[in-house]
Structures are given as C-alpha cells and as structure tokens.
Amino acid sequence: MLRKKLSLPDQPEATRPSEFSLIQFNNEPKPKLLTVKPATKDDSLQPATGDAQPLPSELNSSVAEQHEPLWQRVYQLELQLCDALKQIALPAGAVATYDPIEYAVELHLAYMQRYLDGPKPILFLGMNPGPWGMCQTGVPFGYVPAVRDWMQLRGQVLKPISELSVRPVDGFACTRAEQSGQRWWGLYQKICEKPENFFRNCFVFNICPLAFFHASGRNITPAEFKGASKTRMQQVCTEYLQSALELFNPLIIISVGRYTEDRVKTLVKQNLLDPTRVQLKCMPHPSPRSLNNTNWHDKALQWLEDNGIMPHLKA
Known part of the structure; x- marks a missing residue:
C-alpha cells in the first residue's frame, strides 16, 4: 500500500489549425489542478438490453469524451499503457517496477494540466523514467530543480510499491541529480x-x-529487455504510441534517441503513421550512457538550429 512521503503546497482545447501558427498555438497555463479519477475496468458502460432506456451518460459518452481536456485524455491513455506494461514479464535480475504516474500523480497531473493546455505543434518523445x-517528480526528464524551481510545479509524492533501498523516492527532497534531465x-x-x-509550442x-x-x-x-519480453515491450509501446499520436496530432515528432525513433518507424512501416503529413525527426539522447555524448549541449543546440526548431522555442 502506498505511504505518504512528503507534502508540498498546492500550486497552481483549442481547435487545431490546418497550418502551423505561433499565434494560434499560444496558450495560457491553467491555474488550477483538477482531480481526475483513474479509469478502471468497472467504469466501462454496459449496453442496454430489452426495453430498458439508455442512461443519459450512455447517450452522451462519446460527446463528453470529445470535450474532455487533451491532458485528461492523454492521462487516461497513460493509465491504460501502464496496466498493459505491468503484464510483461520482467527480464532476469529485475526485481522492481516504479510507476511515477501512480505514486507521483499530483506532480504528474500538475505538469500535464499546466503545460498540455491544448494541441502542440512539436512533440518530443522520450523513452522511460530515470x-x-x-x-522522483512524475515529469519526463524530471530533474528536481527544473520541475520545482523552473516549472514551479507542486504536488505530493508517495512511495512506490516494492521500493528498493538503493533507489529511494524522496520527491523534491531528492538530492541526487538526474544527468539526462x-x-x-x-x-x-x-x-x-x-x-x-x-x-x-512543445x-x-x-x-x-x-x-x-x-x-x-x-x-x-x-531497450535492454531480451527475448519475448523485449518483443512484447516493443509491441505495447508501439501500439499505445499510435493512440497517443492520434490524441496529440502534432506537426513535428522529435524522437529523443534511437529507441523511440524505432517505435515511430515501426508505425510508418505498418502504415499507421503517414510521414507525408507529419515531420519525423530524431535528436541525440542526453543520457551520459550514450556513446560520444560528452558535449551533448553543443550537439543538441546545433541540431535544433539545423532542423529549424529554434524559432519555435524563443519568445
């Protein structure tokens, strides 16, 4: 059962244009964090039988779904993805699975609601949490000072199930630096x-x-999974990536590293992603474990310039 670790003060969809416009994609952050009940199998609607009249929720479910904020639809998809991934057999030697979508849900939803306030033309795809x-934070590449001080996000962080003593979760109290983040x-x-x-824009x-x-x-x-677990991991990630891209509907997809790029390429090969309708790019991953990556900052800066991304990052 999850236990509370630390508590911090609370803090605080637009119709997609046919062509990219900075003005049209200019969104203001939402100030208030909403509470979302995770979807469960029992939440599915049952079809009406006999002479029973359908409930209003049954009649309007598809309409209501269309009016849910983008961040909420993406979050529901993440919950389903996590459930599917947890069914995969772990590789030899693996003894713990951390789910920050679950135990750091407040910070994760704070990130989602504030910064996924509508469609974004550019989507960066990372691999998995460090x-x-x-x-620690529930935010991709979630280096604590960046999440806490730059993004100004706040939320409660709990303890993961089967926490390892050598990999403690301390939330914002964590003093170790995530080098990639x-x-x-x-x-x-x-x-x-x-x-x-x-x-x-991103x-x-x-x-x-x-x-x-x-x-x-x-x-x-x-990327280090082997055998049947590796195959299933790739299948699940690719399947849910397709669903995620349908929700995000970006103009530019930037894979951060080769593993995510391979998942995108798989969708293209399966004719599930049309490369003529979206730009597909791949930039170096910031992990120090990557080969020849000591000067990542300079490489990434040059990559953003060469690929025309820089104008979308400046005010």
Missing part, C-alpha cells in the same frame, strides 16, 4: 528562459512511463 528524474531542461531553460516559451511525452530496476539498483531500460 531513477533521479521522473521517478539536468542536460535536457538546462538546455531549454537557457534557450527559452521561461517554461511558457518552451511549452507554448510538449515532452514518454512512450514508457515505467522504470525497471535490478536488485543492485541498476536501471534497466526498455
């Missing part, structure tokens, strides 16, 4: 200055919201 980033958000903080300038989404750990505490990424 131990000192999203595992430090590099990632440090770059955009320098370019954009304010988070609103980044999220006006959003970051992980195709796998779960983290997996060896008994020693070593992080096991989805």
Whole structure:
C-alpha cells in the first residue's frame, strides 16, 4: 500500500489549425489542478438490453469524451499503457517496477494540466523514467530543480510499491541529480528562459512511463529487455504510441534517441503513421550512457538550429 512521503503546497482545447501558427498555438497555463479519477475496468458502460432506456451518460459518452481536456485524455491513455506494461514479464535480475504516474500523480497531473493546455505543434518523445528524474517528480526528464524551481510545479509524492533501498523516492527532497534531465531542461531553460516559451509550442511525452530496476539498483531500460519480453515491450509501446499520436496530432515528432525513433518507424512501416503529413525527426539522447555524448549541449543546440526548431522555442 502506498505511504505518504512528503507534502508540498498546492500550486497552481483549442481547435487545431490546418497550418502551423505561433499565434494560434499560444496558450495560457491553467491555474488550477483538477482531480481526475483513474479509469478502471468497472467504469466501462454496459449496453442496454430489452426495453430498458439508455442512461443519459450512455447517450452522451462519446460527446463528453470529445470535450474532455487533451491532458485528461492523454492521462487516461497513460493509465491504460501502464496496466498493459505491468503484464510483461520482467527480464532476469529485475526485481522492481516504479510507476511515477501512480505514486507521483499530483506532480504528474500538475505538469500535464499546466503545460498540455491544448494541441502542440512539436512533440518530443522520450523513452522511460530515470531513477533521479521522473521517478522522483512524475515529469519526463524530471530533474528536481527544473520541475520545482523552473516549472514551479507542486504536488505530493508517495512511495512506490516494492521500493528498493538503493533507489529511494524522496520527491523534491531528492538530492541526487538526474544527468539526462539536468542536460535536457538546462538546455531549454537557457534557450527559452521561461517554461511558457518552451511549452507554448512543445510538449515532452514518454512512450514508457515505467522504470525497471535490478536488485543492485541498476536501471534497466526498455531497450535492454531480451527475448519475448523485449518483443512484447516493443509491441505495447508501439501500439499505445499510435493512440497517443492520434490524441496529440502534432506537426513535428522529435524522437529523443534511437529507441523511440524505432517505435515511430515501426508505425510508418505498418502504415499507421503517414510521414507525408507529419515531420519525423530524431535528436541525440542526453543520457551520459550514450556513446560520444560528452558535449551533448553543443550537439543538441546545433541540431535544433539545423532542423529549424529554434524559432519555435524563443519568445
């Protein structure tokens, strides 16, 4: 059962245009965090039988769904994705699965509601949470100072089920630095200055919201899965990525690293994603574990310039 770890003060969809326009995509952050009840299997509607009259909720369910905020529809999809991923057998040596969508839900929803306040033309795709980033904050590449001080997000963080002593979850009290997140958000903080300038046209989404750990505490990424577990992991991530892209409906998809790029390419090969209707790009992953990645900041800066992304990041 989850236990409360720390409590911090609370803080605080537009019709998609046919062509990209900075003015049309300029959204103001929503000030209030709403509470969303996670979907369960018991929530599904039952068809009317005999002479029974259908309930109003049955008649209007599809209409109501269309009027749900984008962030709420994406969150519901994430819950389904997490459930599907938890059915996959863990690789040898893996003893713990962390689900920050569950135990850091307040911070995660604060991120979603404030910064996914409508369609974004640019979608960055990350892989999965890091131990000192999203595992602590519920935010992709969630380097604590960036989430707490730059994004100004607030929320309660609980303890994950089967927490490892070598991989504790302390929320904003975590003093370890997530190097990938430090590099990632440090770059955009320098370019954009304010988070609103980044999220006006961009959003970051992980195709796998779960983290997996060896008994020693070593992080096991989805790319390191083997055999049948690897195949199933790829299938589930690809399937739900398709659904996510239908919700996000971006103009530009930027895979952060080769693993996410391979999932996007799979959708193209299966004729489930039309590369003539959306630009597909891949930029280097900020992880220090990646080869020849000591000067990621300079490489990423040049990549953003060369690929025409920089104008969309500046005020």
